[in-house]
Amino acid sequence: MATQQIIVEVPDQVLLAQKTDPSTFGREMRVLSAVKLYELGRLSSGRARSKPNCRTWSRHMAEAISNTSPLFYLHQIGALDWLPRLFSDVWISNAVVQELATGKRQGCNVPDLRACRWIRVVDPQRLPSEWLSLDLGPGELSALALALENPQYTVL
Incomplete structure (x- = not known):
């Protein structure tokens, strides 16, 4: 041996x-x-x-917070399974879930979140000021809010 x-x-x-x-x-x-x-x-x-x-x-292991884009594009290139190798948990908000559901209804190939047991849906307690929402989508805004509430997490 x-x-x-x-x-x-x-x-x-x-x-x-x-x-x-x-x-x-x-x-x-x-x-x-x-x-x-x-x-x-x-x-x-x-x-x-x-x-x-x-x-x-x-x-x-580190923990992460994601908005829609990292999940969507990693899924597109077949690399979504990298995330559980790098992070013990990946948090997303309901806004991200809704954005992915909208993409699916529009015919986009989106990840099946039920198959991603390492993803947890967690909503922020508060959203940042309304002026931020002028430039950010709901998934981005909620991901940043979660990151502000959980600074120990890595933001994707």
Whole structure:
């Protein structure tokens, strides 16, 4: 059997856990190994989340907010499946859902959101000032509002 060496960077708090709690250390090492395999393209995010003791996987992956265009165009080039490899969750608003539904009614090839289990529909609590809506569509406006409310998320 061939072997391959990989280097896994271990945060200090995990090394401290080694001294006090072997089960916590083992669990963290499994998660860090899964993260490294993910970075190397050897493990998908969905498969990593399904592994026993890797329930903390999502904290190691970024989360994103999208408007309609990234979803539409990634779908057009057959690359929509890249998103769950890069992000644990992708949030869209109901405005984005409606824009995609409108596109479908007009005959556009749009993604089937029911098949994208990694997409969550979340509406912003507030929309920015009305003057912004003069230049932005409802999907863009709601995506920016979600981003302002959740600055830790990556905006697509």
